[in-house]
Amino acid sequence: MNRLDLTRTRWTNFLIRNRWPQFLIRAITLAGFIFTILAGLLGSVVGSHNFAIIFVWIAWWTALKLFFIPFGGRSWCSICPIPMPGEWIQNGGILQPRGKNFGLGKRWPKFLRGRWLQAGGFMLVGLFGVITLTSPSVTSIVLLIILLLAFVLALVFERRSFCNYLCPIGGFTGLYAQAAPVEVRVKNPEICSTHAQKSCYEACPWGVYPLALKSSANCGLCMECLRVCPSDNLAVNLRPWGSDLGPETKHSLDEAFLGLVMVSSALMDSAIFLGPWGQLKMAAYAIGTGSWFLFAGLFLVIALMLVPGIYTLAVWIANKLGEQKMNLRKALAHQSQVLVPLGLTAWIAFTISFALAKFSYVLPVVSDPFGWGWNLLGTVAKPWVGQSTLTSMLLQVIVLALGQFWSSRVAIKISGSLKQALPMIVFSAMTMVGMLWLLIG
Amino acid sequence: MMEELLSTQEELNHQSLQTKWRLMVLISQCALLILFLPIPLVTPKPIDRLIHIDATSFQFTPAEIKVNQGDRVTIEFVSTDVVHGISIDGYDFQLTSDPGQPVTGTFVASWPGMFRFRCSVACGNLHPFMIGKLWVGPNLILIRGVLLGILAVVAAIFSLKKSKVLKTGKTS
Ligand code: SF4
Numbered sequence: 001m002n003r004l005d006l007t008r009t010r011w012t013n014f015l016i017r018n019r020w021p022q023f024l025i026r027a028i029t030l031a032g033f034i035f036t037i038l039a040g041l042l043g044s045v046v047g048s049h050n051f052a053i054i055f056v057w058i059a060w061w062t063a064l065k066l067f068f069i070p071f072g073g074r075s076w077c078s079i080c081p082i083p084m085p086g087e088w089i090q091n092g093g094i095l096q097p098r099g100k101n102f103g104l105g106k107r108w109p110k111f112l113r114g115r116w117l118q119a120g121g122f123m124l125v126g127l128f129g130v131i132t133l134t135s136p137s138v139t140s141i142v143l144l145i146i147l148l149l150a151f152v153l154a155l156v157f158e159r160r161s162f163c164n165y166l167c168p169i170g171g172f173t174g175l176y177a178q179a180a181p182v183e184v185r186v187k188n189p190e191i192c193s194t195h196a197q198k199s200c201y202e203a204c205p206w207g208v209y210p211l212a213l214k215s216s217a218n219c220g221l222c223m224e225c226l227r228v229c230p231s232d233n234l235a236v237n238l239r240p241w242g243s244d245l246g247p248e249t250k251h252s253l254d255e256a257f258l259g260l261v262m263v264s265s266a267l268m269d270s271a272i273f274l275g276p277w278g279q280l281k282m283a284a285y286a287i288g289t290g291s292w293f294l295f296a297g298l299f300l301v302i303a304l305m306l307v308p309g310i311y312t313l314a315v316w317i318a319n320k321l322g323e324q325k326m327n328l329r330k331a332l333a334h335q336s337q338v339l340v341p342l343g344l345t346a347w348i349a350f351t352i353s354f355a356l357a358k359f360s361y362v363l364p365v366v367s368d369p370f371g372w373g374w375n376l377l378g379t380v381a382k383p384w385v386g387q388s389t390l391t392s393m394l395l396q397v398i399v400l401a402l403g404q405f406w407s408s409r410v411a412i413k414i415s416g417s418l419k420q421a422l423p424m425i426v427f428s429a430m431t432m433v434g435m436l437w438l439l440i441g
Numbered sequence: 442m443m444e445e446l447l448s449t450q451e452e453l454n455h456q457s458l459q460t461k462w463r464l465m466v467l468i469s470q471c472a473l474l475i476l477f478l479p480i481p482l483v484t485p486k487p488i489d490r491l492i493h494i495d496a497t498s499f500q501f502t503p504a505e506i507k508v509n510q511g512d513r514v515t516i517e518f519v520s521t522d523v524v525h526g527i528s529i530d531g532y533d534f535q536l537t538s539d540p541g542q543p544v545t546g547t548f549v550a551s552w553p554g555m556f557r558f559r560c561s562v563a564c565g566n567l568h569p570f571m572i573g574k575l576w577v578g579p580n581l582i583l584i585r586g587v588l589l590g591i592l593a594v595v596a597a598i599f600s601l602k603k604s605k606v607l608k609t610g611k612t613s
């Protein structure tokens with residue numbers, strides 16, 4: 001077990017444990033969030049001149065995929081402004097742990113649990129993606145709805161029900177956090193077993209009991225548990241990438257579905273936003289028209305039938321080739337771990353191609369966030385038209401190859417034999433070739 | 442007896458660790474070769490080409506163009522609705538056309554590979570995604586990418602094979 005516990009170093013321990021640093025960042029992200037909503041509603045309708053579009057879809061979305069998730073797992077959730085207002089009301093204060101709860105504190109209905117709604121939400125974002133990505137006001141309205149929904153749900157349901165079961169971003173970050181190099185874990189399980197109060201569980205906004213944590217998918221890295229533990233028994237570890245993926249971890253069907261939706265979305269977004277097919281883009285944009293329904297149908301067929309179908313076939317063959325047979329349902333869940341490095345690297349490659357080319361838009365909108373002709377910082381200049389240079393393509397090739405390496409390794413690790421891993425390796429190779437073709441073909 | 446066993450054990454671990462390192466070095470060398478090995482290609486004799494491109498919100502027609510390396514490419518560019526532009530990633534080439542007013546420009550396709558061309562004048566909502574593709578010669582980087590993927594699978598298989606030896610070495 002090669003772990004580096006950040007609570008053992010004085011200054012990192014201070015930064016993590018003290019509520020102020022986190023609160024300050026949260027205050028900034030919340031202010032930024034509200035500013036973004038205002039900019040989108042009041043500012044220029046030209047997307048590339050509006051802070052909302054550039055900040056949400058280029059700066060934040062890129063940072064999430066290239067920085068927060070690969071290096072920090074759910075670290076974004078630790079500073080996310082969306083659940084904050086609701087959580088403050090729930091706790092009856094800002095700088096204190098979960099305690100006497102305001103709100104109804106109902107339990108989230110059983111039949112809505114799991115990752116299904118998150119996956120569905122992500123698919124919806126994909127279906128309406130082109131319009132959200134180009135219209136500042138639509139982006140703002142979506143953000144506003146998310147903020148209000150999280151707030152209202154916090155009043156009705158207990159803890160972070162919105163984050164756990166609805167937030168599409170949470171689905172995305174949670175899935176890939178399993179591959180990330182950060183985890184919160186119990187230092188010594190024996191201490192926990194003698195501690196009847198379970199203060200950490202009581203304090204966890206996510207409803208997680210740290211002793212039972214096997215995977216980082218559901219841990220929002222909020223650090224509440226280690227602030228309340230009387231025995232200082234929680235560690236924040238740096239760990240090798242992909243630590244949660246292996247033969248022993250438990251997985252369920254909804255995770256497979258989420259993983260597949262993410263993979264299909266990476267492929268679809270690459271085709272829509274980076275492909276030469278104008279008809280496709282326009283169909284995706286013209287919501288409500290016949291061509292949009294055609295597009296939506298195509299999207300759903302790919303995301304719900306084609307990709308899951310090929311995946312199921314691969315898992316079925318793998319299962320046939322194995323010595324001990326699982327039932328198909330179990331095998332589908334178990335093999336879904338292959339989708340984690342696969343999807344993560346596919347998204348990173350897409351992001352490199354898509355966003356690096358557009359990054360030159362960021363500075364001008366900081367200087368003129370509403371697109372009203374201001375120049376606050378003197379950084380308004382005509383952004384050069386994005387160029388995906390050779391370096392960027394090489395990077396994409398390398399990232400995709402790393403993804404192939406990584407997902408093949410996971411496939412072999414979780415299978416009984418190399419032979420049994422082959423169908424999954426072929427599945428990830430098909431995805432990778434698809435990405436290669438769309439991005440640099 | 443016990444000590445002897447332990448030391449052979451260590452020896453074994455050490456050996457497999459060494460082979461593992463050797464393998465990793467070998468694989469990274471292969472990867473570099475695949476990525477950067479120059480491939481001498483017989484490029485067909487460069488010719489002059491005239492290509493007509495229409496721009497309509499938000500589509501270039503044709504949106505996919507193939508030329509050979511070294512060709513002198515003249516683009517006749519005309520917009521059919523609002524003002525559109527065209528600029529090619531990686532090439533210093535840019536044209537702007539008012540509706541119905543054809544413009545022409547010429548460049549020499551000296552860089553091989555796939556290059557996106559984009560609309561360079563804000564022309565509406567989908568302007569940032571108004572994209573076409575230009576291929577100059579065969580798309581070597583795609584081939585390199587596929588080969589690198591195959592190498593990645595091989596590397597994955599070998600990386601785990603060795604670690605199994607390590608593991609059994611430790612536990613037996
Ligand atoms: S799950 Fe969603 S709303 Fe909750 S903290 Fe994470 S990103 Fe924010």
Ligand SMILES: [Cu+2]
Pocket residue numbers: 498499524525526560561562563564565568571
């Ligand atoms: Cu245009």
